[in-house]
Amino acid sequence: MSDQTVHASKVRDGYNFAYLDEQTKRMIRRALLKAVAIPGYQVPFGGREMPMPYGWGTGGMQVTAAVIGEQDVLKVIDQGADDTTNAVSIRAFFTDLTGVETTEKTEEASIIQTRHRIPEKPLKEDQILIYQVPIPDPLRFIEPSEVETRKMHALEDYGVMHIKLYEDIAQYGHISTAYAYPVLVNNRYVMDPSPIPKFDNPKMDRSPALQLFGAGREKRIYAVPPYTDVKSLDFDDYPFEVQTWEEHCVICGSSNSFLDEVILDDQGHRSFICSDTDYCRGRVESQAESPVASNSDRGVDK
Amino acid sequence: MDKASSQPVNAPELVTGFTDQVANAQQTFRLLLKAMSEPGVIQHITEDKGVLILSPAAFAACQMLLDQSTSLWLAPEFDLPGIRKNLAFHTGTKFTGNRVEANFALCTAETLLDLSLFSRGSAEYPETNCTMLLQTAQLGNEISGAIKLRLSGPGISSTHLLSINTLSAAVLDYLQKRPDPFPLGLDLIITAGCSMVCIPRTTHVEVLSCM
Amino acid sequence: MYVAVKGGEKAIRNAHDLLAKRRRGDTQHAEVTVPQIEQQLSFAVDRVMTEGSVYDRELAALAIKQSAGDLVEAIFLLRAYRTTLSRFYTSEPLDTANMRVDRRISATYKDLPGGQVLGSTFDYTHRLLDFKLLAEGEVEGVEVSGVGTAQLSSDEISLSEPVPHVMDLLEQENLIVTETDQQKTPSDITQDPPTYPSNRSARLQSLVRGDEGFLLALGYSTQRGYGRNHPFAGEIRIGEVDVSILPDELGFAVDIGTIEISECEMVNGFTRQSDGEVRFTRGYGLGFGQSERKTMSMALLDRALQADDYDEERSSPAQQEEFVLSHCDNVEAAGFVSHLKLPHYVDFQSELELLRRLRKESQSNDCEGEV
Numbered sequence: 001m002s003d004q005t006v007h008a009s010k011v012r013d014g015y016n017f018a019y020l021d022e023q024t025k026r027m028i029r030r031a032l033l034k035a036v037a038i039p040g041y042q043v044p045f046g047g048r049e050m051p052m053p054y055g056w057g058t059g060g061m062q063v064t065a066a067v068i069g070e071q072d073v074l075k076v077i078d079q080g081a082d083d084t085t086n087a088v089s090i091r092a093f094f095t096d097l098t099g100v101e102t103t104e105k106t107e108e109a110s111i112i113q114t115r116h117r118i119p120e121k122p123l124k125e126d127q128i129l130i131y132q133v134p135i136p137d138p139l140r141f142i143e144p145s146e147v148e149t150r151k152m153h154a155l156e157d158y159g160v161m162h163i164k165l166y167e168d169i170a171q172y173g174h175i176s177t178a179y180a181y182p183v184l185v186n187n188r189y190v191m192d193p194s195p196i197p198k199f200d201n202p203k204m205d206r207s208p209a210l211q212l213f214g215a216g217r218e219k220r221i222y223a224v225p226p227y228t229d230v231k232s233l234d235f236d237d238y239p240f241e242v243q244t245w246e247e248h249c250v251i252c253g254s255s256n257s258f259l260d261e262v263i264l265d266d267q268g269h270r271s272f273i274c275s276d277t278d279y280c281r282g283r284v285e286s287q288a289e290s291p292v293a294s295n296s297d298r299g300v301d302k
Numbered sequence: 303m304d305k306a307s308s309q310p311v312n313a314p315e316l317v318t319g320f321t322d323q324v325a326n327a328q329q330t331f332r333l334l335l336k337a338m339s340e341p342g343v344i345q346h347i348t349e350d351k352g353v354l355i356l357s358p359a360a361f362a363a364c365q366m367l368l369d370q371s372t373s374l375w376l377a378p379e380f381d382l383p384g385i386r387k388n389l390a391f392h393t394g395t396k397f398t399g400n401r402v403e404a405n406f407a408l409c410t411a412e413t414l415l416d417l418s419l420f421s422r423g424s425a426e427y428p429e430t431n432c433t434m435l436l437q438t439a440q441l442g443n444e445i446s447g448a449i450k451l452r453l454s455g456p457g458i459s460s461t462h463l464l465s466i467n468t469l470s471a472a473v474l475d476y477l478q479k480r481p482d483p484f485p486l487g488l489d490l491i492i493t494a495g496c497s498m499v500c501i502p503r504t505t506h507v508e509v510l511s512c513m
Numbered sequence: 514m515y516v517a518v519k520g521g522e523k524a525i526r527n528a529h530d531l532l533a534k535r536r537r538g539d540t541q542h543a544e545v546t547v548p549q550i551e552q553q554l555s556f557a558v559d560r561v562m563t564e565g566s567v568y569d570r571e572l573a574a575l576a577i578k579q580s581a582g583d584l585v586e587a588i589f590l591l592r593a594y595r596t597t598l599s600r601f602y603t604s605e606p607l608d609t610a611n612m613r614v615d616r617r618i619s620a621t622y623k624d625l626p627g628g629q630v631l632g633s634t635f636d637y638t639h640r641l642l643d644f645k646l647l648a649e650g651e652v653e654g655v656e657v658s659g660v661g662t663a664q665l666s667s668d669e670i671s672l673s674e675p676v677p678h679v680m681d682l683l684e685q686e687n688l689i690v691t692e693t694d695q696q697k698t699p700s701d702i703t704q705d706p707p708t709y710p711s712n713r714s715a716r717l718q719s720l721v722r723g724d725e726g727f728l729l730a731l732g733y734s735t736q737r738g739y740g741r742n743h744p745f746a747g748e749i750r751i752g753e754v755d756v757s758i759l760p761d762e763l764g765f766a767v768d769i770g771t772i773e774i775s776e777c778e779m780v781n782g783f784t785r786q787s788d789g790e791v792r793f794t795r796g797y798g799l800g801f802g803q804s805e806r807k808t809m810s811m812a813l814l815d816r817a818l819q820a821d822d823y824d825e826e827r828s829s830p831a832q833q834e835e836f837v838l839s840h841c842d843n844v845e846a847a848g849f850v851s852h853l854k855l856p857h858y859v860d861f862q863s864e865l866e867l868l869r870r871l872r873k874e875s876q877s878n879d880c881e882g883e884v
Contacts, residue, residue, distance in 0.1 A: 017324045017325075022323065022324065025328075029366070033367075036335070036457070037487075037489045037502035038428050038429065039504065044429075044706040044708070046703075047706065049593045049595065053851060054847075054848030055848040055851065055852030056855065067331075067335070069329060078855070079858055079859045080859060083521045085525055085856075087521075088522050088525060089525060115855075144835075144836075145835055147835065150426050154426040155425070173874065178860070178863035178866065180860075197860065197863040199863070208459075210336075217845050217849055223339070225339040225456045225457035227456065227458055227459045243862075243867075258859065260859070260862060261862055275859055275862075371704075
């Protein structure tokens, strides 16, 4: 076993496996089955208060709690890193309340709960990616009323969204949405992919993994089954583009991954490093094993 | 007359449900989740306890899905005291004779002649449809002499072949024609013995042969 | 060479230790006990029970101690605890007509059956800081047993007799809209997600656990003209009621306990109803313990949200159902506002990248213009 894996242990005394009572799990499970039958549609569910505050991942946690079993291996990331404080906190919660094995290695996880990133390493069949979602409705900031947005989704009337994107182009010359970039799922529902950078949107399209989304405070669950079309909204003359950097990661040299900017000093010197810490570590390890190959690999990441 | 036997002869027997409530419900759910998100991929449960004609896979699905907040419609062949008693005991589900308001329906796939009254949901609340639990004799990828379907759509990389023994003409017709405009529709959970497979409303179904 | 920041787990553990130290404070002073909080900070306990949606004075006091007096945090603790509780029964409706009143006032009548009973209230205190309270437990306590009933009445009225609701008196004269039992199963907002338009039972449940400050501000806004509904405090009553359940196995009701509640009924502006009669309208507020400000605000909002019943235009914030109900829960509100503290650097980086790109493009456009 690698350093990045923590073995299974006992469940905390006095609590049901994964914290939620069985009735709540059933309710969430029924909602999940509807969600995969209606890709991209936000299924209302009776979300519960969790021991973490609303807005801090309770939706993702409830989905994970309903899905997870003793045999699973769990990875939890926030901003792409396993070590950010909230990822640490949520992982500790599941260790405490399920005893399941945890890992930092993307390829070893059967369940990955994430906030704001999709791992760089492509996911495989039978992996489940669970996204934490703050505002589930992609129309919410254009139309605050749920009564109205429900009608729009029902009628497939997404005119207001197209207008908004068009107005961005008129004002800035670009669509000015950089994250939580709306997508069209299975050619029917416009969906909010959660605040992942638009850089990650292409990974959602026809992924072999199952993608589940939980919004605890807003009480909505949605899903994208494997091999489902997910297309970022755009116009023919203004096609969808992802973020790029001139810089490489100073740790592993990657120029194909999403980079975090780190300010080094008061003069504003900055460094860029991979947001996905496991991906970065993996590249460093494989470079240590075959240093010659790594130089020619620079810029070509698989 | 035996004084010791005060019970009427036909008192329905309670069977044991999940041996480990928490773990078995979760395991059954994962199989159903995979089945519903990858239509046509057959899943197998390890619990082998059914109730009368209710197959182990269908019984496991009922235990995992149903409780006090759900309502279940039983087709006549399933509406037996033994099945009612066990489902009531193990799940607490409400029973309804009204197809329009049922959240779940338990039927034999071969004899289901009329799907018209089951709820398809609404455009604003498509999740309020009825989920059909259809029981059959056999499920496989290719069974000679059985109905052969080719499935495609969300959850399926290219196509899946699915053989079912057997489905009624009404169910086949529903799957081929898909009369309800998406997102409305019925989602099917099809069981046989210890196997289960799902065909959600998003799946495009081609009938290759109907026996 | 940049070395990545690590050590999130250790930082969290240290933060917990620092919090424990802060909560305890200077050890020269005795640690505050849960019974002391329960007894001597009783209004805080009342609020935490009401918004935490759990009637248990000891648990609420514990939550207040654990959160070092941050009441919104204490409310969250109780709510999270509530999630773990098993649900056995739903009680019978509380019979507030049979309340053993400790306090009962009405602004609509000078005197009335049951009288005006002031009870324990800040209402007529002079808000002058009492520096005698700085002394630690050395001041002679007030002998409670010797205090009179603070009753305004010509006669001595026995408080052990049930006191009729003021609204009943108005209903008898057909002057006010009647609240009728519609024989429907009430919503349960703790089980099901909200749907809009909502129904009154779901609205009232949301308002009971709603943030007192938010409800107070919105209630206040109606008085200042943002959806004015001409309120009078028809009755405020505070006291103990019995809680009973009706188990199927027994077939009759059994009392399982007693709780202290506050109930407020507002008499609001009159309107012509569909039967042609002109009647006063009304609003309702309920809370655990002695929670007047909350129940009064709630009653004002209940009435404001009845706009559809009286063909009123929903032109003010207090009348906007989705706005009020989506934002009144302080567990949700505090969670989401405070979540801004979580790392958002990936999304911020996305915005930075876009902004830099836009600037670069406008600069090169400027350059082109110069040529």
